[in-house]
Amino acid sequence: MKPAIMHVDMDAFYAAIEQRDNPELKGKPVIVGGTIESRGVVSTASYEARKYGVHSAMAMTEAHRRCPDGVYLPVDMQKYRRVSRQLMEIFHRFTPDVEAISLDEAFLDLTGSQKLFGPAEEIGMEIKRLIREELQLTASVGLSYNKFLAKLASDMDKPDGFYRILPEELEEKVWPLPIRRMMGVGGKTSQMLEQMGVTTIGQLAKVNTGLLEHLLGKQGVVMHQVANGIDDRRVEPVRESKSVGRETTFPQDICEQYLLETILFTLADDVCHTLRISGLKGKTVSIKIRYPDFRSITRAVTLEQYTSSFEPVFAAVQDLMQHNYKDGTAVRLIGVTVSNLKKDDQIVEQQDLFQDATAQNRQNELNKVMDKINGKYGGNTVHRARKLTGWDKNRELS
Numbered sequence: 001m002k003p004a005i006m007h008v009d010m011d012a013f014y015a016a017i018e019q020r021d022n023p024e025l026k027g028k029p030v031i032v033g034g035t036i037e038s039r040g041v042v043s044t045a046s047y048e049a050r051k052y053g054v055h056s057a058m059a060m061t062e063a064h065r066r067c068p069d070g071v072y073l074p075v076d077m078q079k080y081r082r083v084s085r086q087l088m089e090i091f092h093r094f095t096p097d098v099e100a101i102s103l104d105e106a107f108l109d110l111t112g113s114q115k116l117f118g119p120a121e122e123i124g125m126e127i128k129r130l131i132r133e134e135l136q137l138t139a140s141v142g143l144s145y146n147k148f149l150a151k152l153a154s155d156m157d158k159p160d161g162f163y164r165i166l167p168e169e170l171e172e173k174v175w176p177l178p179i180r181r182m183m184g185v186g187g188k189t190s191q192m193l194e195q196m197g198v199t200t201i202g203q204l205a206k207v208n209t210g211l212l213e214h215l216l217g218k219q220g221v222v223m224h225q226v227a228n229g230i231d232d233r234r235v236e237p238v239r240e241s242k243s244v245g246r247e248t249t250f251p252q253d254i255c256e257q258y259l260l261e262t263i264l265f266t267l268a269d270d271v272c273h274t275l276r277i278s279g280l281k282g283k284t285v286s287i288k289i290r291y292p293d294f295r296s297i298t299r300a301v302t303l304e305q306y307t308s309s310f311e312p313v314f315a316a317v318q319d320l321m322q323h324n325y326k327d328g329t330a331v332r333l334i335g336v337t338v339s340n341l342k343k344d345d346q347i348v349e350q351q352d353l354f355q356d357a358t359a360q361n362r363q364n365e366l367n368k369v370m371d372k373i374n375g376k377y378g379g380n381t382v383h384r385a386r387k388l389t390g391w392d393k394n395r396e397l398s
């Protein structure tokens, strides 16, 4: 059976959700991101705002400069995650082979689905229709015979796009594109290739493989194959995210250990909540500290068991802080990440003989109740609290 791979990418995801939920924002330049005061960046901009040159990762100050009349909104991750789950559920109606790449993006292997649901194009159109009808959002769909081309296709006709690349269309549709459109070809690599006179994917496809290997190593060989329409990567449905992390940049640098740990406390709580609602557990806990001069350090510790519970994660965080942070040092950003993840049901629990089973069960129950309430009422309806003893309230973070 001929492979049929689909890539779906939602249009202006966070901004489109905000416009959907507040019809007054439709047709307006909407920018979702951090605040100027917190030195935040743009998460995304609606297509109306993009006309002003506003884009993801741009500093908020610059966005305001380019688009002073834009509607600026904070990031509501809980809401976007909820929509993402609904989106993934729609995909799963057509195939179990769904590989989520991010909240708004997934590969679907429709090769086997066609017997049941008809040709891949029809499935693609149906998925777009369901997204529009059930989520009131638009998606761009790319259809082809491998992942690389499917992803390229979903970007060809954005927004609300539908684009297909057949094997015989490679030369006509893909080869004229600039090499920068290839996944993973960053600034330096493309610069080097451009200096050699290789500016399009078609030109890259014709360069001698040995030369590319010499210049770029293995990556060169892969790029050459991909440019020739060869990409054997499978859609990996069980591939979960490799890590779950949260970080925050402070409006002003912070240099008190207790306050930093209190912030880490909240971030760790959020990370663990995300792990649980995603059915994941992790074994490695890391902290990231960025200093005012933008120098960053990451320090990690591996736990004995996979977990999604707050207590062992926060204990590891505190331990890492004690060993790697000197009280009084100014910090610009701090973050927590849990990595080395596994699906809950793939973990064979080791019974720890010395563990206080009652206390552990109580914690599990507490987690379950909190997740349930947060799932039902959304957001951070309930969360753990840590006392800010000795902290001048006026100086608390906004």
Ligand code: TTP
Binding pocket: 009, 010, 011, 012, 013, 014, 015, 042, 043, 044, 045, 056, 057, 102, 104, 105, 158, 159
């Ligand atoms: P993207 O799919 O890259 O962007 P988008 O969906 O907003 O717009 P489009 O696909 O139509 O070009 O990212 C999905 C979401 O991820 C985006 O809505 C916000 C978030 N995001 C960030 O928070 N920071 C970033 O730098 C990027 C690129 C995305």
Ligand code: MG
Binding pocket: 009, 010, 011, 012, 013, 104
């Ligand atoms: Mg998108």
